[in-house]
Amino acid sequence: MLKNYFKIAWRNILKYRVNSLINILGLAIGLTCVILIGLYIQDELSYDTFFKDSDQIYRVNIDGKMGDNAFYAGYTPPPAGAALVENFPEIESFTRIYRPNADVVEAKTENGELVFNETNIYAVDANFLELLSYPLAQGDPTTCLKAVNSAVVTHQIAKKYFGETNPIGQTLFYGSEKQPLKVTGVLEDLTSLPATVKFDMLMPVENFGDVAYFNWSWVWLNVATYVKLTDQAAKDPNTLARLESKFPDMVKTQAAGAFDRIGQPYEQFLKNGNHWDLHLQPLTDIHLRSGEIVSAISDQGDIQNLYIFGLIAFFIILLACVNFTNLATAQAGKRNKEIGIRKVLGSPRSQLMKLFLAEALLYTLIAAGFAVLLVFLLLPFFNSLSGKTIFFTDIFNNGIWIILIGLILLTGFLAGIYPAFFLSSFKPVAVLKGGLTATKNGFLRNGLVVFQFVIAIVMVISTLIVFIQLRYIQQRDLGYDKENILVISNTETLRKSEDFFRQELAAMPQVKAATSSTSIFTKGSFGDFYLPQTNEANHAVAKDIVLESYLVDDHFISTLDLQIIHGRGFDARFNDSLSIVLNEAAAKQIGWVNPVGQKIRYPGGNMEDYTVIGVVKDFNLQSLHQSIQPFALFSNTSKSYDTGTSFITVKYKSADPKELLSSIENKWKRYQQDVPFQYSFLEDDLNAAYRSDQQLAKLYGIFTSLSIFIACLGLFGLVAFTAQQRTKEIGIRKVLGANVAEIVKLLSTDFLRLVLIAVIVASPIAWLAMNQWLQDFAYRIDIPWWVFVVAGTSALAIAIITVSIQAVKAAIANPVKSLRME
Amino acid sequence: MIKIKDLEKYYATEDVKTIALNKLSFEVKEGEFVAVMGPSGCGKSTLLNILGLLDDPDGGSFLFNGTEVAGYNERKRANLRKHNLGFVFQSFNLIDELTVFENVELPLIYTGVKPAERKQRVEEVLEKMGIMHRRKHFPQQLSGGQQQRVAVARAVVNHPKLILADEPTGNLDSSNGNDVMDLLTELNSAGTTIIMVTHSEHDAKYSHRIIRMLDGQKVTENILSEFTH
Ligand SMILES: Nc1ncnc2c1ncn2[C@@H]1O[C@H](COP(=O)(O)OP(=O)(O)OP(=O)(O)O)[C@@H](O)[C@H]1O
């Protein structure tokens, strides 16, 4: 029986070729999108789930407020992990990650020395691989990080340094001190691993003095701590709340000393409305459910994007189903004879319905076949666009194929159910007399066309706004000129000769200026806690402030064209070792009436008082995702802290920096043979911050175009159908003197009116949705009115083209031919 | 008014080439009523389509009011058509979605007549055809005879100089058929030229002259009544 249904359905597919093509094409594109989006979502959801006992592992976060500075971060002070394990039996173990600055790594091979700058080395506790089961190809996870001089590298890194030689037991030399490390473990390639934390190399945290030095500190937030709950505790849903309720008391006992040391007795600190709370976040929530929680080591996405993509997938498949419904009911006029005869011959309604559902299912099956093929072909492109490494075979993993079958059935059902009801309801006599025409169903069809275009137009408007917003933040004034700026890393390795090198660069004819600093925009900054000083004239100021800062030379402000609003910058004529330059935001937050000449104490150092010598206009340290933070510049003669890093930033004149680069590299080699020349352009570094936004925007744009395409496909089919249905009428009208333009107008106006209605309905919806989306940006555009005009007119234009192709075809057909058919 | 000479029309299908009109020549004077007769497939409808400027001849000459129109493009033909010609078909060819009134009104819309005048002229012709009371009905709600009246009304509403009728009574019973023939005769006496294709000797008697065709050629002409200006 079923076979029979399919046989008849197949004949009908062949009989109505244009419609079949439209249906299959629409459904195939729809299913392709859904499968791709499904794979994307599946990949996003799978983050960190591959770890053994992933449901027992949590990241320790901190929700802190110190003065005006409030934050929620995936970091903890160094002693937090140990304190948690000590105080709570439910917490079995902890491990910590510290991300040191980029440094050079060297290997001695038969062909001489190989040196590379490694930006992705993480320092971890010895039990790191035990707690987080990254896939080790060689080595023992329980012991490979025990020895201080051990190193675990990924396959790629091993290959880079040692080629085909077995890396185990080989020696790597770390940093400019060339500290020898023995390779004790090799990790599988992590690139396609869905892990929030990825690295190229691991080494024991003991190698980094900062972490040990700050082991007293509950304020130094530079390590990430992961804890593992006992099996039992993890099973109990109340554990988390119970544990977290006990954390404040523990922090109070543990952190008291540290807070005293920075001049903020903890009781007083809390009384001032501050807080310092630890929280546990499930490991598998980190990737998608981190929200405001910041982290520079974890790849944290936003679950909202998944909702948006899910919604898009749903709408796209709905669009394709609507096409099917519309064309099927429109076809009713053509098929009513078949249906009538079947009924006269005694077919019950249920059987007819089955027939139509079988037909829809057959269409969907064929389309699904094409969709799978399309996914196979498009996956490399999709991967490069989305930055993922999804394999075609993933379709067959994790039950995705079951979902796919479900999807096919659902789509077939969605597409076929209405036509089945509608077509099978015809009264046989009326049908045979030919009294029933498809126009009877015009209202629903029109509604569905409007619905399709509302979706498509909302997506067009949203995409436009996304692109405008991204452009806006990329082009917004950062407070400095980001063009023609070259950043050279690792200049601390030049030691005493760093400034000679800098002077030599500054003297080059293509170079405007050069400066050296402990960090530079996009490279992170050193944040700490400071105490603005008060005096009689000036008491209404903030008691404390967290300042991000760099240590810079005298040329920093001029090289980067920062604008001094009050006072002066650092200057060789003065001794500036106890001077500080603030940005406007810092000055404003502290609240001095006249900041220049005021003092700031640094309890994290040796309680020195720094005198404010100037205030610069605000500038952005990072991308424009982040708003401007209170920021300070210290002179590099101050030695107020030591980050162990240095960069030379060069402002150059030439449009084409190639030549400049090679001559700088030559100079570098004369100063430094051991460390490779490493540089980047500031503009590229800034743009990197927008890469994931752009990836999303591009994906979004593509899905939008496809949804428009599917909607137009449906429109095309409907117009073709209408034209066919009205062939006789068109012929008569032409015989009576109608010209081509009049016929085209006749066929188009109704459809274009529908699209116009859709524009009107879609605009406010898109406006509301996008206004919501924009709230997440620190700097955002006002939605420009012309977006709606552009989206509306382009939707209309596309619709006009679609409709006209068919309408013109119908209009120029010879009337004699069409009348002859009668 | 119409003068055709050596008119030719071919239909080429995959295997056979049909000669539908084979060097056909004749003349029709203004005010004449001519019947065209002949066996099925001899090319009558083909001829009428060409005379009605719906189709293009493959050879020969076609003078309409002294102007050569063979080889006119579609735009020019349409223009000539809507101002000078009226059509009556065997199958009426009314538009199902439009009412009687709207069907009759169509030619006036296409020639750009103002709405007020359109209403007046449509009502006038519906009155004359005796179907005024049906003006709000749709074609399906009318009998065949009534439908053909509407079709005739539509053909004449623009005051065409020439009416082309292809078996206008073919789908009608004899009484309805006679009514339509009377209408046509009446129009003819008012000055409209009529060329009518028919299979019915009875209907042909209403005309001044019968052109008999066979295999795309004219065989004889019977003059039934002397036509004078
Ligand atoms: N579009 C076409 N393609 C091929 N052959 C055609 C076409 N139209 C007409 N013919 C052929 O041309 C010839 C003349 O056809 P035409 O319709 O003019 O005949 P007719 O005299 O009107 O016949 P009837 O009295 O049956 O209406 C016929 O042999 C017909 O088969």
Ligand SMILES: [Mg+2]
């Ligand atoms: Mg004929």
